[in-house]
Amino acid sequence: MKRRPRRSTPATLTAVVLLAACALVAVVAIQMIVGETPWVSYRAVADALHNAHWNDLVPAIAGGVAALLGLILLLAAILPGKLTVLPLDGDLDSGASRRSYRSTLRTAASTVDGVSGAKLTVKRRKVTTKVSTGRTNTEGLAEAVRAALEHRLDQVSPALRPKLKIKVQAARGES
Known part of the structure; x- marks a missing residue:
């Protein structure tokens, strides 16, 4: 019998972040369908992303942070923890x-x-x-x-x- 710790903390944090992002997208989409002014302007986000270049500082930092978080989550899933x-x-x-x-x-x-x-x-x-x-x-x-x-x-x-x-x-x- 070799019980290892559960990986509930990284899984919970990932689920909460994804849930918040999905809820924000759903609320903005519903606001656009109903005809109200959305919390986040689709046009402003699209223009900001369209004007961003790969060699700018902001996309490089965002990509680095995303890669680091992905690596941390991957290591938390793969590496065994202390035996409980x-x-x-x-x-x-x-x-x-x-x-x-x-x-x-x-x-x-x-x-x-x-x-x-x-x-x-x-x-x-x-x-x-x-x-x-x-x-x-x-x-x-x-x-x-x-x-x-x-x-x-x-x-x-x-x-x-x-x-x-x-x-x-x-x-x-x-x-």
């Missing part, structure tokens, strides 16, 4: 959310004797743990945290086992 559900090992199609994975590892690091707090960052193949302690002598604390995290990873059994990086911060600046 991390796959677990086993016969069943199972997974753990990134948030619960981080939370269970943080809890395992915090239960080690001498650790007053833990911050974790979960990346694709690495988990970085920063633990803080009130001890002045931090010798052996990193190994104890590593052992606790390894034990918890054995219990969770992720499909791809991450590398562990542990940093210890002593209250008095010694590490």
Whole structure:
């Protein structure tokens, strides 16, 4: 199970912009059919476009912006995002959310004797743990945290086992 994030934000923004443009064109067309003065004059827009040259600054900037937006939307559609559900090992199609994975590892690091707090960052193949302690002598604390995290990873059994990086911060600046 490898769930990826939905691409709802780029799709929603594109849909809203296209809807606004279509609504404006429909309102102007209806105003022209009814015989009222339209919000946007068709003649003014047609004349402005007819008088524009390809080597002018405005068409070049508009084309560049359109190409950049198209490239951004294409990359958002093609490139995979971070996994929202991390796959677990086993016969069943199972997974753990990134948030619960981080939370269970943080809890395992915090239960080690001498650790007053833990911050974790979960990346694709690495988990970085920063633990803080009130001890002045931090010798052996990193190994104890590593052992606790390894034990918890054995219990969770992720499909791809991450590398562990542990940093210890002593209250008095010694590490």
